[in-house]
Each structure stands twice: as C-alpha cells, then as structure tokens.
Amino acid sequence: MIEIGRYNTLSIARIVPPGAILVDEEDSEVLLPNKYVPENAKDGDELQVFVYTDSEDRPVATTLTPKVMRNEFACLEVKDVNNIGAFMDMGLEKDLLVPFSEQQKNMRPGQWHMVYVYLDQITKRMAASAKIHYYIESENIDLVNDEEVDLIVGETTPLGTAVIVNNKYQGLVYENEVFQELLKGEKMRGFVKEVREDGKVDISLRKIGMDQLEDGAAKIMERLQLNNGKLSIHDKSSPEEIQMMLQMSKKNFKRSLGILYKQKLVLLKDNSIQLIK
Incomplete structure (x- = not known):
C-alpha cells in the first residue's frame, strides 16, 4: 500500500508523457512527474520517493526531501494565510495547511x-x-538523565528555547545555558538533564558534567564532538588559526585546553587534539 506522507520504495511500471508511473507490490499506482524522473530511468527500476497529494488532491510522488513527514513534529515558517488557514513551507511544491481550528494563535x-x-x-x-x-x-x-537525544529547535520562551525531544516529548533548554545560536527548525543532539514531574524534560546542549567547565573548555569540547572527536589545532598553533577555528584568544585556548587535559577529557597530539571517549 502506498503511504501518503511517507517515503515509499516503488518500481517504475511504465513511462508516460507526464512522467513515470510507479507501483507498489499491490500494483497501486502513483505518478512521478517528469522533472523528478532520473535520467535514463527504465521500466522495473526501483526508486525511493516521498508521496503526498497535489493541489487537486491526487497522490503524487517526488524525489524532493520534505522538511517533515507524517506523524512528526517540525518547526516551520508560515508562507501564506488565506480564508482556510495558514500554509507552511515543508520543502515541497505544495505547502502544508494548518487549519484555523488547529492554530493556537493566529x-x-x-x-x-x-x-x-x-x-x-x-x-x-x-x-x-x-x-x-x-x-x-x-x-x-x-x-534517563545524561541520555543523548534528538532535538528539534522550536520557539523562544521567557525561560529559554523550547525543543521537541525524540519526536515525542516537550523539552526546554534554559536561556542561561545556551552558548550558541539556535535556529528555529534546526535538528541537533542534546542531553537529558532531568525529567520533571509535569512531564517536561530539561535539556542541556552539553554532556552532563560539561556544565561545570568554563566557557572556553566547553566550547572546545563542543567543537570536538561536532568534528568526530578531533581538531587539527594544538597549543603551538598560531593565534590566527585558533581565532578562526574557535573564536578565542590563544591565551584562553591554552588555559581551557589545560583544564580539559587535567580532567583527562582530551589527548594532546603533535598536530591535533583528540577527545578521549
């Protein structure tokens, strides 16, 4: 069965003037318009496509990547509003409708x-x-506390930034614990600080224990984690290299690196620093 709002692996049944007719194992059909048909595609080829409905409510396939799928959360931008509701950009030719009855506020x-x-x-x-x-x-x-989780960055609140955790739970990153720019809709990783009695989850963008590090040391750790545990920079790197990579002075870098080394969080190599896992 072809599922609307999800990726489907389908086979090309035949090529027609508007595009390729794709079928599933039950011979249900959907059109993949010409502009999305791969070059040299032929009958029998398997394609992974996203299926949604077009402006005339007909199922249609695309090779574009949607920003969100069915049964998922996402933070999206409103593109237009009319007498039906609001339309949000989900990365496809057709925008996503939020009916007025499903809006918290206009x-x-x-x-x-x-x-x-x-x-x-x-x-x-x-x-x-x-x-x-x-x-x-x-x-x-x-x-559980200290568990690494998937986050979707949401709206800013008086307390901090709201996030969706593992596509299930409501989380919050407190304002005084944000040390980087958080873009609405961004997907990233974080760590559970605490599961509260009200069912919400306090989230840290740093691994628990890093909150006790000074900002410079925490910044180095974050960059290491984002770069597969290795940075091609060391205590003899030029001030310009350090500034370009970490936006900090060489003096601050060496002091912060010393903190991480004493806590046995990093290895110092001749031409790099590495995270101890």
Whole structure:
C-alpha cells in the first residue's frame, strides 16, 4: 500500500508523457512527474520517493526531501494565510495547511511555529496542528538523565528555547545555558538533564558534567564532538588559526585546553587534539 506522507520504495511500471508511473507490490499506482524522473530511468527500476497529494488532491510522488513527514513534529515558517488557514513551507511544491481550528494563535507570514503533521482521515491530505500538547507524550517518559537525544529547535520562551525531544516529548533548554545560536527548525543532539514531574524534560546542549567547565573548555569540547572527536589545532598553533577555528584568544585556548587535559577529557597530539571517549 502506498503511504501518503511517507517515503515509499516503488518500481517504475511504465513511462508516460507526464512522467513515470510507479507501483507498489499491490500494483497501486502513483505518478512521478517528469522533472523528478532520473535520467535514463527504465521500466522495473526501483526508486525511493516521498508521496503526498497535489493541489487537486491526487497522490503524487517526488524525489524532493520534505522538511517533515507524517506523524512528526517540525518547526516551520508560515508562507501564506488565506480564508482556510495558514500554509507552511515543508520543502515541497505544495505547502502544508494548518487549519484555523488547529492554530493556537493566529499565524502570520514569516512567523515560525512548532507543529505536528498528521493525515486527515477525511480528505487523505497531510495537514498540521499547532496544538502540539495533544500529541506530546507526558506520562511514562522513557528517558534517563545524561541520555543523548534528538532535538528539534522550536520557539523562544521567557525561560529559554523550547525543543521537541525524540519526536515525542516537550523539552526546554534554559536561556542561561545556551552558548550558541539556535535556529528555529534546526535538528541537533542534546542531553537529558532531568525529567520533571509535569512531564517536561530539561535539556542541556552539553554532556552532563560539561556544565561545570568554563566557557572556553566547553566550547572546545563542543567543537570536538561536532568534528568526530578531533581538531587539527594544538597549543603551538598560531593565534590566527585558533581565532578562526574557535573564536578565542590563544591565551584562553591554552588555559581551557589545560583544564580539559587535567580532567583527562582530551589527548594532546603533535598536530591535533583528540577527545578521549
């Protein structure tokens, strides 16, 4: 069965003037328009495509990468609003509808909102709801302190930045613990600080224990983690190299590196520093 709002692995049944007719094992058909058909494609080729509905509510396939799939959360930008609702950019030719009944507050073009994407059972179209509390799991939270988790960056609140954790839970990164720019809609990794009694999750962008490091040492650790545990920089690197890579002075770098070395968090090599795993 071809699933709307998800990736499907389908075979080319035949090439027709509008594009390629793709089929699943049950011979259900969907059109892949010409502009997405790979060069030299032929009958029998298997393709992985995303299936959604076009402006006339017909299932259609694409090789474009959507920003969100069905049954997922995403923080998306509002592109337009009309008398039906708001339309959000989901990375495809057709925008994602948030009906007025599914908005927490009136949406306006240019705003970013966290939404949950679902399949409307009546129209069989993908749609979204900004009433994410209906879809958040707040009981029996299967997380432990210091666990590494997937995050989707959401809106800024008076306390910090709201995030969705593992596509299930509501999380928060406190404002005084943010040491980097967080872009709405960005996907990243973080660590569980605490699962609260109200079902929300406190999140750190640093591995627990790094909160006690000074900012310079924490910054080096973050860059190491983002660069597969190795940086081609060392205590004899030029001030210009250090500034370019870490945006800190050589004096600060050497002091911070010393902290990490004493805590046995890094190895010092001739031409690099490496994270001790």
